[in-house]
Amino acid sequence: MPKRTARYRPRARSSHREGALVELTIEALGARGDGLASHDGTRVFVPLTLPAERVRARLGEWRADGIAAQLIDILTPSEARRQPPCPHFGSCGGCQLQHMATEAEASWKSDEIARALARRGIVDFVMRPIVTVRPATRRRTRLVARSVGDGTQLGYHARASHSIVDVESCAVLEPRLDRLLPALRDLAAALLPAGAECALVLTAADSGIDLTVEATAPADMQRREALARFVADHDLARAGWCVRGRIDPIAERRPAYVVFDGLRVPLPPLAFLQASREGEAAIAAAVVEAVGDAASVVDLFAGLGTLTFPLARHMRVHAVDGDADAIAALAAAARQSAHAGRITWSERDLAAEPLSADELARFDAAVFDPPRAGAKAQSEAVGESVIKNAVSVSCNPSTFARDARILVDRGFALDWVQPIDQFVWSSRIELVARFVRTTS
Numbered sequence: 294m295p296k297r298t299a300r301y302r303p304r305a306r307s308s309h310r311e312g313a314l315v316e317l318t319i320e321a322l323g324a325r326g327d328g329l330a331s332h333d334g335t336r337v338f339v340p341l342t343l344p345a346e347r348v349r350a351r352l353g354e355w356r357a358d359g360i361a362a363q364l365i366d367i368l369t370p371s372e373a374r375r376q377p378p379c380p381h382f383g384s385c386g387g388c389q390l391q392h393m394a395t396e397a398e399a400s401w402k403s404d405e406i407a408r409a410l411a412r413r414g415i416v417d418f419v420m421r422p423i424v425t426v427r428p429a430t431r432r433r434t435r436l437v438a439r440s441v442g443d444g445t446q447l448g449y450h451a452r453a454s455h456s457i458v459d460v461e462s463c464a465v466l467e468p469r470l471d472r473l474l475p476a477l478r479d480l481a482a483a484l485l486p487a488g489a490e491c492a493l494v495l496t497a498a499d500s501g502i503d504l505t506v507e508a509t510a511p512a513d514m515q516r517r518e519a520l521a522r523f524v525a526d527h528d529l530a531r532a533g534w535c536v537r538g539r540i541d542p543i544a545e546r547r548p549a550y551v552v553f554d555g556l557r558v559p560l561p562p563l564a565f566l567q568a569s570r571e572g573e574a575a576i577a578a579a580v581v582e583a584v585g586d587a588a589s590v591v592d593l594f595a596g597l598g599t600l601t602f603p604l605a606r607h608m609r610v611h612a613v614d615g616d617a618d619a620i621a622a623l624a625a626a627a628r629q630s631a632h633a634g635r636i637t638w639s640e641r642d643l644a645a646e647p648l649s650a651d652e653l654a655r656f657d658a659a660v661f662d663p664p665r666a667g668a669k670a671q672s673e674a675v676g677e678s679v680i681k682n683a684v685s686v687s688c689n690p691s692t693f694a695r696d697a698r699i700l701v702d703r704g705f706a707l708d709w710v711q712p713i714d715q716f717v718w719s720s721r722i723e724l725v726a727r728f729v730r731t732t733s
């Protein structure tokens with residue numbers, strides 16, 4: 294793991310000359326994948342660079358924690374630098390690390406988790422070798438589209454910008470989503486009034502592609518027909534139109550569903566799903582191993598049951614989530630399961646009303662897989678309970694480490710961390726961690 298740098302304190306803003314060309318040595322990568330350097334004692338963020346590189350950069354505006362700079366030249370490249378595979382890399386804001394060799398990206402991601410834990414004083418645990426998911430496996434994406442004077446843009450936002458980078462192809466997407474991009478651009482052209490914008494949210498479900506158009510105004514008859522025709526022409530499973538969170542179902546050729554542990558689970562529009570099948574399999578395998586021979590487990594932040602159903606092969610599972618549609622889908626599938634008698638569920642807001650230590654007492658183990666904000670209140674309750682084994686799934690090392698500290702302070706030890714790189718080429722990281730109670 295690289296040496297930790299001392300905590301940085303920005304100098305007075307007046308010392309920085311915007312537009313100045315400077316030579317810098319990149320010291321590390323920040324959490325968002327930008328190179329970090331210092332200039333006159335001020336932290337500078339230089340995207341598209343790598344540790345140990347000597348670069349020329351133009352100083353730009355202040356951001357919250359330093360100066361944003363633009364890379365002009367690489368004077369001394371890192372040995373970890375490689376040719377980015379995608380022609381859109383650099384302008385498109387979707388990927389941050391395509392210029393980094395796979396092994397270097399993997400070790401940076403494991404180190405990011407270790408650094409987040411070390412900042413919370415947790416250093417004694419096993420860091421398992423990272424599992425890397427291939428590109429071309431991403432099954433969910435949100436594209437943005439805009440009607441401009443001479444045509445329609447479709448792609449992703451540029452880095453830190455509202456402008457859209459038109460993409461012909463996206464190398465992280467599952468091929469069936471990638472192949473649809475040209476037709477989606479034509480669809481957006483048919484849907485968008487001049488100067489307007491929308492988002493196209495796509496999920497490659499196990500019964501076909503599910504498309505939701507996020508727009509600012511309801512669909513008129515012409516747009517409904519265009520979308521229904523698109524579903525038929527491209528054999529999508531379903532399409533809907535969403536304005537301010539309200540979904541208007543437009544066309545369905547077949548029910549949209551995903552398969553967890555051999556069981557069909559109905560897919561509500563815009564429901565959470567792990568980013569790839571391979572990532573989901575790696576997470577589920579690590580969670581089942583981490584829970585071990587427990588007889589009963591509570592699956593907190595269970596979503597559609599990604600982890601509930603694999604766990605139910607081995608033990609009793611109580612699934613809890615705050616999303617009513619997700620819990621209804623999980624319940625419908627659970628009733629069909631060969632292990633139906635082992636699965637129970639409830640809908641509950643776990644931030645406002647975490648399961649209490651008393652409620653947790655009937656389980657041997659707790660799994661929690663919260664959103665990026667983490668599970669502070671729920672971790673406190675798990676810590677106060679008699680539960681012997683806690684398993685955390687997280688896509689945010691910083692909130693994971695905060696919650697890990699809560700558990701450690703209440704008698705748990707961190708046994709191992711399994712990093713899973715299901716967001717290859719981006720600065721995001723997924724992990725599963727096993728905690729065991731050492732004192733009560």
Ligand SMILES: C[S@@+](CC[C@H](N)C(=O)[O-])C[C@H]1O[C@@H](n2cnc3c(N)ncnc32)[C@H](O)[C@@H]1O
Pocket residue numbers: 565566567594595596597598599600613614615616619641642643644645662663664
């Ligand atoms: C990262 S997803 C994990 C879902 C599932 N474990 C999976 O692997 O697919 C986080 C889940 O937390 C749920 N969630 C978010 N905030 C919540 C809250 N305050 N209370 C309960 N559930 C919440 C979401 O509905 C979502 O299903």
